Amino acid sequence: MRQLILAADLGATKILTAVLDSSGRILIQEKSPTPYDQEPVKVLEQICASLLGLQQQVGQEGDRVMGAAAAVPGPLSFPAAVMLDSPNLGWKEVPVRDIMTEGLGMPVIVEKDTNMAALGAYYFGSTPFSPNLIYITVSTGVGGGLILDGRLYRGQAGGAGEIGHMVVERNGPVCGCGRRGCLEAVAAGRVLARRVEQMRAGGWGADMDLGPGPWGARELGEAARRGDRAALAVVRETTQFLGQAIANLVNLFNPQLVVLGGSVAQGWRDLISSSLDEQVRSLAFPLNARDLRIEFTDLGEAIGLLGCLAAVLHKERGPGIN
Ligand SMILES: [Zn+2]
Incomplete structure (x- = not known):
């Protein structure tokens, strides 16, 4: 008998819905752009309809649905799972769990997207069950999730x-x-284009071959690999900001593993991994950096869905869900 899990990952640019089996295999998946011209309730109802449709497509006689979970942008109050005022989506006071539980006709575990991804890294990453793990996504925005002593750490209110x-540049943008x-505000995918403009205005762009834009992480990464000075400067500066933030976290939490994900981090992996490692080690306490590994996740965009799976599988017994 197959055990199925319905999983959804609502991001600022795209929505992933999927049905997984209990081993972590994605049986079927759907991807669509995040709509900004619809009420939150409608968007969540569409996610539920997609999940139920996928379940119908892949379902077989005797399958059992173990549960459903969704990863959504924060801030998300805990334990009510109400999205309070999401700067990424522009949603306010949305009771995500109630709406989805009604839409699916079953209880839904709702967790902040970066926390779900941290769970994905914890259970399905290259070094599973690293008890002290910090997940950082650098994508449209920048976010993180903390696993401390083998448990997801949500803080007092979620x-x-x-x-x-984290403030990395006082009086910055x-x-x-x-x-x-x-x-x-200085290292996310959505501010890269503005930073290229600033570089150009500051005289850096004379030899730039980036073209008229718009520039995203991919275009900047390609230009940096070609040796474009302004693109290299943006990549270097981004690495410094990230390194500074990670070193602060390393000094505060002494993690064994820092896992980086998100389209910017993953797209620039070859450009930033060694310098980021150096940056962090030069700023962190030697004791805190001793056992530290900084990794780029290989789970790709499935990391949130795998976190949803872990949330369902381990909700009653394992660490991480409490
Ligand atoms: Zn901010």
């Missing part, structure tokens, strides 16, 4: 892990959260 809003100088 707000832990907001690594993207305005962030989506309304404050200034957050890591996300």
Whole structure:
């Protein structure tokens, strides 16, 4: 008898829905762009409809659905799973769990996307069950999830892990959260184009062959590999900001593993991995850096779905879900 899990990952740019089996195999998956012209309730209902449709397509006689889980952007209040005021989606006070539980007709575990990804890395990463693990995504935005002593750490109200809003540049650029100088305001995918403009305005762009844009992480990465000075400068500066933030986390939490994911981090892996490692080690306490490994996840965009699976499988027994 197959045990099936329904999983959804709602991101700022795309929505993934999938049916997985209990071994972590994705049996069927659907991807669609995140709509910004619809009410949150409608978007969540569409996610539920997609999940039920996928289940119908892949289902066989005798299958049992073990449960459903969804990864959604924060801030997400805990334990109510209400999305409070998401700077990435522009949603306010959305009771995600209630809406999805009604839409699917079964209980749904709802967790902040970066926490789900941390669970994915913890259970399905290259070094499973590393008890002290920090997951960091550098994508459209920057976020994180903390596994401390083998448990997901949510903090008092559910707000832990907001690594993207650590201040790394006092009086720096305005962030989506309304404050200034957050890591996300200087290192996220969505601010790369603005930073290229600034480089050009500052005289860096004379020999740039980037073309008219728009520039995303991929275009900048390609230009940096060709030796473009402005692109290299943006990549280097991003690495420094990330390194500074990670070193602060390493000094605070002494993790064994820092796992990087997200389209920017993964797309730039060859460009930043060794310099990021150097940066962090030069800024962290030697004791804290002694056992530290910084990895780029191989789970790709499935990491959130695998986290959803882990959340369902381990909700009653394993560490990580409490
Ligand atoms: Zn911020």
